Amino acid sequence: MLKHFSVLALSLAMASAHAGTGLKWGSASDLLAVGLPAIAAGTTWAKKDGQGVKELALTLGTAFGATEVLKSTVHEWRPDHSDQKSFPSGHTAIAFAAATYMDTRYGEEFGAWRPALYGAAALTAVARVQADKHHWKDVLAGGALGWASAKLWTRPVGGGQMALLPTPGGVAVAWSKVLK
Numbered sequence: 001m002l003k004h005f006s007v008l009a010l011s012l013a014m015a016s017a018h019a020g021t022g023l024k025w026g027s028a029s030d031l032l033a034v035g036l037p038a039i040a041a042g043t044t045w046a047k048k049d050g051q052g053v054k055e056l057a058l059t060l061g062t063a064f065g066a067t068e069v070l071k072s073t074v075h076e077w078r079p080d081h082s083d084q085k086s087f088p089s090g091h092t093a094i095a096f097a098a099a100t101y102m103d104t105r106y107g108e109e110f111g112a113w114r115p116a117l118y119g120a121a122a123l124t125a126v127a128r129v130q131a132d133k134h135h136w137k138d139v140l141a142g143g144a145l146g147w148a149s150a151k152l153w154t155r156p157v158g159g160g161q162m163a164l165l166p167t168p169g170g171v172a173v174a175w176s177k178v179l180k
Contacts, residue, residue: 029127032120033091036098043102055154056101063097063149064090067142080132089134089142095124096146104154121146 037060044052067090076087099117107114125139134142166172 025127025131026133029091029124029131029133032124032127033094036095036117036120036124040098040102043106047106049105049157052105052157055105056098058153059097059101059150060094062152063093063146066145066149067093070141070145076135076138078133079135082133086134087138087141088145089125089128089139091128092121092125092134092139092142093146093149095121096143097149098146100147100150101154104150105157107156 037056040056044056067088070088071085071090074087075084077084078086096118099121102110102117103114110117121143125134125143128134128139129136
């Protein structure tokens with residue numbers, strides 16, 4: 001089943017690559033920004049991975065939240081001057097968060113398909129620039145936010161777990177792993 005989801009990710013990337021011959025760049029980036037998280041959710045659901053559901057939700061929530069905080073703080077004009085929410089790219093953050101989640105959580109199972117995941121996420125970034133919605137710095141920052149969000153919350157299947165614990169002075173981070 002994972003291979004079917006991987007093939008779908010590659011198909012999304014290939015369809016987007018032909019954005020100038022049918023799909024518009026903006027539509028291609030929308031498709032990828034929705035498609036990659038949908039593939040991640042579908043993979044997680046198919047595996048009946050409850051912990052993965054939590055990790056995916058935290059990953060996508062962190063990427064989205066951090067992006068929205070920065071957009072409302074920075075006020076960077078988009079290249080098309082439609083608004084001042086250019087920095088960072090939310091589409092790219094979500095795409096890279098989903099791709100990195102799948103790579104980190106199920107990486108060994110994806111094997112040779114890993115480059116397709118990151119290729120689709122990178123194509124999301126290119127499509128946002130080509131659609132005149134973002135500058136290159138916006139998509140680089142969005143990609144970094146998505147990657148970091150997934151690395152913060154996602155663990156390989158059977159790997160260790162991280163927990164945030166309240167303390168009188170703030171919060172503590174704990175890491176545990178069962179050794180076999």
